[in-house]
Amino acid sequence: MLAALLLLSAGNPTAELTLWHAWRGAEQAALETALRQYAPHVRAVGMPFDGFSEKLSAALSHGEGPDLFIYPHDRLGQWRRENALLELTLPNTQFDPAALSAVSENSRYYGLPLASKSLVLYGRHSGPKLPLDLAKAEAGKAWVATTVNSYYAAFPWLASAGARPFDAKGRPALNSAEHARGLTQLKMLIDRGTLPRGLDSAQARAAFIRGQVPFLLDGPWALRELQEHIDDLSIQAPPTAFGAKLRPFATVEAVFVSAHSEHGQAAMAAAAVLAGDDVAMVRALQGGQLVPNRELWAKVAVESPMNAALAAAQQGAYPLPTSPIMRAFWGPAKDALTGVLRQGKSVQVALDEAAARLAGLLAPLPPQVGATPFIAVLIFLIFGLAVLVWRRWKDYRAPHTLPAAATLSLFVGPGLAALLLLVATPIITGLAMSFFAHGEAGWHLVGFANYFAILRADGLGVTHPLSFWFTLFITLAWTLINVLAHVGIGIGLALILNQPALRLSAPFRVLLILPWAIPNYVTALAWRGLFDQQIGAINAIIESFGGSGVAWWDQSLAAFAANLTTNVWLGFPFMMVTALGALASLPSEQLEAARMDGAGALMRLRHIILPQLLPAMIPAMLLGTIWTFNAFNVIYLVSGGDPAHSTDILVSEAYRWAFEGQGRYGYAAAYSVLIFGLLLLFGLFSAPRKERV
Amino acid sequence: MSRGKAALSYVVLVLVSVVTLYPILWVVGLALGDGLPRGGINPFPDEVSLEPLSGLLANPAFTTALANSVIISLSAAIIGVSLAASTGYALSRFRFFGADATLKGIILSQMFPGVVSSIPIYWLLHRCGLLDSRSGLILVYATSSVPFCAYALKGWFDTLPQDLLDAARLDGAGHWRIFWQIALPLAKPALAITFLFAFMGAWSEFILAQTFLSSPENITLPVLLRSYVGQFDADWRAFAAGSLIVSAPILALFYALQKHLVGGITSGAVK
Numbered sequence: 001m002l003a004a005l006l007l008l009s010a011g012n013p014t015a016e017l018t019l020w021h022a023w024r025g026a027e028q029a030a031l032e033t034a035l036r037q038y039a040p041h042v043r044a045v046g047m048p049f050d051g052f053s054e055k056l057s058a059a060l061s062h063g064e065g066p067d068l069f070i071y072p073h074d075r076l077g078q079w080r081r082e083n084a085l086l087e088l089t090l091p092n093t094q095f096d097p098a099a100l101s102a103v104s105e106n107s108r109y110y111g112l113p114l115a116s117k118s119l120v121l122y123g124r125h126s127g128p129k130l131p132l133d134l135a136k137a138e139a140g141k142a143w144v145a146t147t148v149n150s151y152y153a154a155f156p157w158l159a160s161a162g163a164r165p166f167d168a169k170g171r172p173a174l175n176s177a178e179h180a181r182g183l184t185q186l187k188m189l190i191d192r193g194t195l196p197r198g199l200d201s202a203q204a205r206a207a208f209i210r211g212q213v214p215f216l217l218d219g220p221w222a223l224r225e226l227q228e229h230i231d232d233l234s235i236q237a238p239p240t241a242f243g244a245k246l247r248p249f250a251t252v253e254a255v256f257v258s259a260h261s262e263h264g265q266a267a268m269a270a271a272a273v274l275a276g277d278d279v280a281m282v283r284a285l286q287g288g289q290l291v292p293n294r295e296l297w298a299k300v301a302v303e304s305p306m307n308a309a310l311a312a313a314q315q316g317a318y319p320l321p322t323s324p325i326m327r328a329f330w331g332p333a334k335d336a337l338t339g340v341l342r343q344g345k346s347v348q349v350a351l352d353e354a355a356a357r358l359a360g361l362l363a364p365l366p367p368q369v370g371a372t373p374f375i376a377v378l379i380f381l382i383f384g385l386a387v388l389v390w391r392r393w394k395d396y397r398a399p400h401t402l403p404a405a406a407t408l409s410l411f412v413g414p415g416l417a418a419l420l421l422l423v424a425t426p427i428i429t430g431l432a433m434s435f436f437a438h439g440e441a442g443w444h445l446v447g448f449a450n451y452f453a454i455l456r457a458d459g460l461g462v463t464h465p466l467s468f469w470f471t472l473f474i475t476l477a478w479t480l481i482n483v484l485a486h487v488g489i490g491i492g493l494a495l496i497l498n499q500p501a502l503r504l505s506a507p508f509r510v511l512l513i514l515p516w517a518i519p520n521y522v523t524a525l526a527w528r529g530l531f532d533q534q535i536g537a538i539n540a541i542i543e544s545f546g547g548s549g550v551a552w553w554d555q556s557l558a559a560f561a562a563n564l565t566t567n568v569w570l571g572f573p574f575m576m577v578t579a580l581g582a583l584a585s586l587p588s589e590q591l592e593a594a595r596m597d598g599a600g601a602l603m604r605l606r607h608i609i610l611p612q613l614l615p616a617m618i619p620a621m622l623l624g625t626i627w628t629f630n631a632f633n634v635i636y637l638v639s640g641g642d643p644a645h646s647t648d649i650l651v652s653e654a655y656r657w658a659f660e661g662q663g664r665y666g667y668a669a670a671y672s673v674l675i676f677g678l679l680l681l682f683g684l685f686s687a688p689r690k691e692r693v
Numbered sequence: 694m695s696r697g698k699a700a701l702s703y704v705v706l707v708l709v710s711v712v713t714l715y716p717i718l719w720v721v722g723l724a725l726g727d728g729l730p731r732g733g734i735n736p737f738p739d740e741v742s743l744e745p746l747s748g749l750l751a752n753p754a755f756t757t758a759l760a761n762s763v764i765i766s767l768s769a770a771i772i773g774v775s776l777a778a779s780t781g782y783a784l785s786r787f788r789f790f791g792a793d794a795t796l797k798g799i800i801l802s803q804m805f806p807g808v809v810s811s812i813p814i815y816w817l818l819h820r821c822g823l824l825d826s827r828s829g830l831i832l833v834y835a836t837s838s839v840p841f842c843a844y845a846l847k848g849w850f851d852t853l854p855q856d857l858l859d860a861a862r863l864d865g866a867g868h869w870r871i872f873w874q875i876a877l878p879l880a881k882p883a884l885a886i887t888f889l890f891a892f893m894g895a896w897s898e899f900i901l902a903q904t905f906l907s908s909p910e911n912i913t914l915p916v917l918l919r920s921y922v923g924q925f926d927a928d929w930r931a932f933a934a935g936s937l938i939v940s941a942p943i944l945a946l947f948y949a950l951q952k953h954l955v956g957g958i959t960s961g962a963v964k
Contacts, residue, residue, distance in 0.1 A: 020907065024923070045907055045909060046909065047907065047920070048916070049920075049923040050919070051903055055907070059907075062815065062816065064819055064824055065907075066907075201927070202927045202929065206731075392790075393790060396790050398788075398790070399788050401787075402787055402788065403787065407867075407868050408783065411780070411782065411783040411787070411868075411872075412789070414776055414780075415777065415779060415839055415843065416780065416795065418776055418835070418839055419802070419839055419840065421817070422833060422836035424798070424802070425813060426807075426813045426814055427802060427805045429810075430810060433812070489709075493709065496705060496706060497706075499698075501699065502699065504703070510947075510948065510951060511713065512706075512709065512710065512713055513947060513954070514713055515713060516947075517944050518717065518940045519893075519896065519939055521899060521915060521919070522918075522936040523720075525922070525932075526720050529723075530716055535731065535732030536732070537715075537719065537733065537736070540734045544734060569713070569716070577954050626803055626804055654808045658809055658812075665812060668809050671808070672806045675805075675806050676804050679804035680801070680804055
């Protein structure tokens, strides 16, 4: 009896388990079907792909999160180092050795392979035949729709020239001769029109579906959507260019068991079921996945020829490395692609810059410094503060109208408690974090090293788009132009709308606040679409007037202008509404008197209206400046910092340091403190006396 | 006003309105079209279909997220404005010890960017067992709206004539009664506007929601919508259709509160 109880508590086989994944569409449906049938106690939770890895890392490092999760194998190395995974025993299934090796380290298995994914070439059976070598195709005709926006998407073309992320010794090889050759060839294919320029993945897919381009290089995850639109879809191995076959990355999506799971045994059993033949069969047939279960291959091939074609087309892909360095690799590699393919930089310069940037990202964290001086300063500061408070308290005379302490604390207690807990604490923590660095071993004190590194623009040079000073310049220009435009347009419209004789002003008042009322992540993305180089309406309008379209995200100034347009559009209604409010409260007698004296409209505007309106707008302008200075959403969603971070503002830069790439939280915190300091300075010097902080 | 001036005013207003509406019309067009990215100047698709809109409303994942967003944003706005109202009133009317410092702290807190704040808040919620729960997010949203709302409401309360409150005091009314029965009713326009701000902030926030929530029965609408448009797989039609639904309540609120909007938010500071 006791033994049975122990057994139950040790590994309750039907304990409710949570599984996180980022599958969509048919893959998600197949997973859910299979779970209902074979593992009803596992609850699948779909996560958005963007941000999934950050969310997983945050959860795992706090001992939170799911019992199991599905993720591409390339994070294995990092999670192993963080001891976030349980070691698994292989179930009685014959896995493809390549897939298996992707989830193992030193012949121990930390995940079970579920599906192999790499880019394949889609075409139409009735369509034209692919040229034997794309480099020999006639210029001017588009053959393959693909995005080359990321290193992952561009890798097949680079790899055909022999490029690999790491050299034989495992060092990053971003500026290798092979990368240079691959990038040169890729640029040649784009310049000759063989690959259409500037597509993102959705546009590439649309161009292929509409038949504008005969072939599409895309992942197996596109299969079901393509089948919906195309009856005679064909799948083949990636094409040949410059005499060599393209080699895409092969990723193995695997199920991992969190080391923090309270039901480790049950979770391991569930992982085995998920990767087992029964569930794999459902995933293959219903979800269109290429499963690594070898004994199923023949059967799947009979029931789903498309799946067999997918399997055949994925042969020879290059396994994505599991080195933790890979996480830092993507950003600089993407910058190199942007530099060459979109900004017109020379191949060698772009690659050398990217390699230097990568070296900077991989540079060791600042060394630990002794805590004693910092603790001493901290004690001194706290003591000083206490003395200050004490002296104020001594001088303080409570006015006789002040309510009793109990009443007063009812008034302000709840509000202050909430502010202290959830507003002040994070700020103080952020302040403290800026003196620390976060590495694999956790946090360690580094003193002012983060600040020095930021202010010296270590390894970058002041004019580099990623340096603090360059970003500060962009941020100041961004804020100044925006606020001036907001106030100018806002006051202008308010003056027009405020004319008493204007009958139809009411509908315009409603219409013109729409940009303020619609959530800005919707409208920012709408503007991004409008500025698209290929299909955006802005370029269509420019072209209809006989101009030529602008590649908005390829040039810093154009991208800055696009961000600016979006934010001016978003921000003018607030100022307009404020100005209307201020105009309504202006004394009308003065205006009447001026009119009687024969002052013209312009005179009245300059000498009476503006001098009274502008001071009334100051609080709104201060607020608007702070908002604009930290307008993270707009930059992040519209230009995304493109090209190569040159349109990032300080706050989006700080976000990247924290959540993209290496997780340099201390660095990001120091950025935040610097932003705070700048805004504080601004507040001190520009606020009217009574508002001064 | 001369006819020419009126005509000119209308021309300017119509032009600005076109620029204002154009991006929004694209969202509408995308929501009603076939879902493939489309070019050109005309935002409307050749064939209009209401299927994506009705499909979303029939999708349990979407309706759950919609309900969550309504519950979370309403609760956060109500709690936030309640906390801010009493705090703002006290800051405006009672010169208690630390009132100045509190007000300064409130202004300062608006200058600190929230980029790394999610890390300590994550830890706090984790400690309190409130991660992946609606109440946790309500707490975070409510408090993050308090500084702005308290500041704006303090400005409004500052404009109330002291004589009025003193008279009530002489009649024997306690502080709470004065607050409840005199100050609050007079502050209705400002309360409406701060409520709108607090609600909007919670209704459109997605970064914290995405970080703190994970279960499908808890996630909010912005998180779900963002998940429709991933890097490798984007369903723009569903995103656009969802955007229309997301925008509707805010538009309704704006419309209902528009007469308070003008003057409600800054008049305290203006006067």
